[in-house]
Amino acid sequence: MELRQLEYFVAVAEEANFTRAAERVRISQSGVSAQIRQLERELGATLIDRATRTATLTAAGEAALVHARAALASAEAVRQAVGEVTGLVRGHLTVGMVIGCTVTPLFDALAAFHRAYPNVEITLLEENSDRLLDGVRTGAIDLALIGTADATLSGLNALTIVSERLVALVPPEHPLAERPAVTLDDIADHALVCMPQGTGIRTVLDRACAARRIQPAISLQASAADAIADLAARGLGVAILSESMAGAYRDRLTALPITDIEAPGLLVLIWTTTKSPALEQLVRYSRDTFATAR
Structure with missing residues (x-):
């Protein structure tokens, strides 16, 4: 019985899926399956029921899981103790x-x-x-x-590394460019260029709009600030970025504070x-x- 076999077994048990477990431990799915079958042969019992798409533990697997986790924790404690003594990491x-x-x-x-x-x-x-x-x-x-x-x-x-307000960026010829600041209602009348869902800036924007029952017209999305700024500079929409991001584009875009988004992007x-x-x-x-x- 090897520690890596126990690690793979715990990964499958927690992920309930051989593919996700393989990604987690960074080896092939076939490698995970082979090592767990070897562990089962050594123990003389089936640990994982493979009859369905979801990998579920058998009664023997449930009994083994607690001890497998404890063995891995003990092994990590040994590594840590030695590392602290020797100064090696x-x-x-x-x-x-x-x-x-x-x-x-x-x-x-x-x-x-x-x-x-x-x-x-x-x-x-x-x-x-x-x-x-x-x-x-x-x-x-x-x-x-x-x-x-x-x-x-x-x-x-x-x-927290950065905490900043969101701003709207528009080219000099844009109708909003002469204003000192804007509101969500102001920018909702225009197409927006923003980061995709799952990003901090987009989450702040979506929450603020939802609180005011505003449905923004997000026409274009990009993950990089440079791409968002380039699209806005070409007149394809009002860009939404953080204050520090906006500073890099002041030569071609006007940054306007959005007064009714109080929560910062972090x-x-x-x-x-x-x-x-x-x-x-x-x-x-x-x-x-x-x-x-x-």
């Missing part, structure tokens, strides 16, 4: 960032961490914020930088409570780097 970390991220302190933190702990492998991926949040909750992602409308996220540690670093020495050190480097950048 090893392992693998998956870091997520929202699509179109240009927050360089995150890259600075990763670089500093890599120099200090070269034995830790880092995987960096881009996704929308909702999927990154789900990834951190399930343990598939260790740490992520997401856009959100909520400063507090249940069950997660969160460090950029938040999230991670779960963990005993992983590698993740603890990466969080420390991230805190220090972002604090210096402010």
Whole structure:
């Protein structure tokens, strides 16, 4: 019996699906199936019922799951204890960032961490914020930088990096360009260019519109701020971005405060409570780097 077999078994039990479990432990589905069948042969019992699309535990599987989790926790405790004594940090970390991220302190933190702990492998991926949040909750992602409308996220540690109001951006010839500010009613009369659902800025906009029973005409969506600004500059709609994003386009777009969107768009670093020495050190480097950048 090997620890990896127990890890794969726990993953299938928690995901109730061999494909998702394989993605979680980062090996092929056939590899997961083979290792679990080997574990079942060693134990002399079937642990997972494969008769349906959903992988469900047998009675033997239910009995084994508690002890498998305990064995994995004990193994991690051993690694942590040795790491603390020897000062070595090893392992693998998956870091997520929202699509179109240009927050360089995150890259600075990763670089500093890599120099200090070269034995830790880092995987960096881009996704929308909702999927990154789900990834951190399930343990598939260790740490992520997401856009959100909520400063507090249940069950997660969160460090707010940016908190900014939303603004509307229009080219100089646009009918709204001469105004000092706009309201949701003002911009609802025009086509909007915005980030897709699952992003922090879009969530703030959607919540504000829903509270006022306004149905915005979102004609175009893009994940990158540059693309949104380019579309607005070409007259294809009113862009919705955060204040700091808008600053990069002041040479061709006028930024107008949206007076009745009070909630800020947030950029938040999230991670779960963990005993992983590698993740603890990466969080420390991230805190220090972002604090210096402010």
